Amino acid sequence: MHRIPIPTKDGEFTAWFSERGLARLEFPGNRPNRLSTPQAGKPALRSSVSLRRWQQQTANALRQALAGETPKSLPPLDLSAGTAFQQAVWKALVRIPQGQTRSYAQLAASVGKPLAVRAAGGACGANPIPVLVPCHRVVPKGGGLGGFSAGLEWKRRLIARENITLQ
DNA sequence: GAGGCGTTTTGAA
DNA sequence: TTCAAAACGCCTC
Numbered sequence: 436m437h438r439i440p441i442p443t444k445d446g447e448f449t450a451w452f453s454e455r456g457l458a459r460l461e462f463p464g465n466r467p468n469r470l471s472t473p474q475a476g477k478p479a480l481r482s483s484v485s486l487r488r489w490q491q492q493t494a495n496a497l498r499q500a501l502a503g504e505t506p507k508s509l510p511p512l513d514l515s516a517g518t519a520f521q522q523a524v525w526k527a528l529v530r531i532p533q534g535q536t537r538s539y540a541q542l543a544a545s546v547g548k549p550l551a552v553r554a555a556g557g558a559c560g561a562n563p564i565p566v567l568v569p570c571h572r573v574v575p576k577g578g579g580l581g582g583f584s585a586g587l588e589w590k591r592r593l594i595a596r597e598n599i600t601l602q
Numbered sequence: 603g604a605g606g607c608g609t610t611t612t613g614a615a
Numbered sequence: 616t617t618c619a620a621a622a623c624g625c626c627t628c
Binding site (some may be wrong): 553556571 | 622623
């Protein structure tokens, strides 16, 4: 795992890269703890060249996402940390167009489990790559914000940047 | 409108 | 293996 700081105008994010791509993204001010910090000792990266390219792509994508724009190119995402269900949910999240929202029920239905709404919420909470995997675009059906792993203030901010108005 | 119950998944004991 | 909890939704009263 390689830890790369990514400065933005919203603060310094921390990206973690595995040999397969971007594996984790932490918000500014998140002090690392042993639960959320990936363990060292993973296989070394194939080349520092791809790492540099991923870092650049991640920084660009992150800044565009924070500006409410659709990132033109994303680095490869390493979602292998999640279960099959979680990975399906995260991939469904990436497909939500910029400026739109989905309910937890719609999200659950899009992975073929329309009844697993609670589990879908849990998968959102376990999302290791917020912002680039836009879990902030998922809101409760009945209105409101739902929850957000990094705090509702971030969710509100990200939603506002995309000109999304909530009921 | 408020409260209770249902469905699915996850993680801890 | 069991059980409780969870970023929810629907039904009933």
